[in-house]
Amino acid sequence: MASSAATPQSIRTVLKNLKNIKRIAFDIGQSVVKIAYTAAVARKKTTHDKKLIHDAKYALRLYCIQVRLDDFEAVLDYIAENGHIATKKATFASTSSTHLVEQMIIEKLGLELHKVKEMDCLVRGTNFLIRNIEAESFTYDHHNEKCRYHFETIRPSVICPYLLVNVGTGVSVFRVDNDCKYERVGGSSLGGGCFFGLGNLLTSELDLDEMMRMAEDGDHRQFDILVSDIYGGKFANLGLSGDLIAGSFGKCAKKTLADELKNCPEFKKNVMRSLLLMISNSIGQVRFRSNSFMELLPCKLLLILLKVCLLVCPEGKDESNLL
Numbered sequence: 082m083a084s085s086a087a088t089p090q091s092i093r094t095v096l097k098n099l100k101n102i103k104r105i106a107f108d109i110g111q112s113v114v115k116i117a118y119t120a121a122v123a124r125k126k127t128t129h130d131k132k133l134i135h136d137a138k139y140a141l142r143l144y145c146i147q148v149r150l151d152d153f154e155a156v157l158d159y160i161a162e163n164g165h166i167a168t169k170k171a172t173f174a175s176t177s178s179t180h181l182v183e184q185m186i187i188e189k190l191g192l193e194l195h196k197v198k199e200m201d202c203l204v205r206g207t208n209f210l211i212r213n214i215e216a217e218s219f220t221y222d223h224h225n226e227k228c229r230y231h232f233e234t235i236r237p238s239v240i241c242p243y244l245l246v247n248v249g250t251g252v253s254v255f256r257v258d259n260d261c262k263y264e265r266v267g268g269s270s271l272g273g274g275c276f277f278g279l280g281n282l283l284t285s286e287l288d289l290d291e292m293m294r295m296a297e298d299g300d301h302r303q304f305d306i307l308v309s310d311i312y313g314g315k316f317a318n319l320g321l322s323g324d325l326i327a328g329s330f331g332k333c334a335k336k337t338l339a340d341e342l343k344n345c346p347e348f349k350k351n352v353m354r355s356l357l358l359m360i361s362n363s364i365g366q367v368r369f370r371s372n373s374f375m376e377l378l379p380c381k382l383l384l385i386l387l388k389v390c391l392l393v394c395p396e397g398k399d400e401s402n403l404l
Contacts (some may be wrong), residue, residue: 087152092159095146098122099164103141105192108176108202109182111250114153117145125302127247153182157189166190174199176249203247205260212237250274254371266370271363279356284349300353303342306331329359 108115124136148156171185171192176199183194197383210217216232245255245263250275254267280292302324308316309323316323333339342348 102166105171107173109179115147269367295350295353298355299350300356304353304355
């Protein structure tokens, strides 16, 4: 619901089980608000004679949604009109001044807000996913055309320590030892803000989801200089792959070629692909430098899109795991 303007129908579709909300929390950003709430749901069980009946006990279900800041007031109005929150206390996290949004929550829902540290939430939430969700992570092999995704469960005993790479407006790298102990060990200014800002300048697109779709369909080879472009077919002895990027946007240095690229019907898709790879590779370098700085063993990597976590464990290899 965050990628386009919310409608009454979309709000009704996304917000479920509002009459039984037990706890609710908000993550207030500069352009979107994330809402998480738990609600009681009826359970069913099977009797000895194989009949399905309602259980007297209720289970708690976690709901997570994301809405544009422009639509947040309409969402609050819908919750106030159609929901019931068992508690009058709610928690929220924010990275900037959000007084107006906080006041809106208080007035619309009658809640008492308690601020929590964003990084505390991120660390504990990441640990919760790893420990409790089976096959939550997967590896991605770009060169395996038959099966690029391999899902796996991470053993709780090998979670810590790990590097947590938080990709928001910028990039911050933290070493995490447990739920309560972590420290910042590096970072970069090339993150989500760079992707969104440069993407807007290059394509005039203001929808982040649409930018990502463009990047998915684009061909960065129109803009980037590859190893094969420099060495032709004589790069095997270098130990490098021919499709490795040697220079992001390097082909745009020639004016005639740059003008030709701008007039290409696929310009927006291709340029967003190149931009995404440039920033992604930069984040990978930040992770690598931070890993070397911490003198950690060769590691597995646990990445969450835009909230990227790098898991360090002594299994002797570097491998990307995504949630």
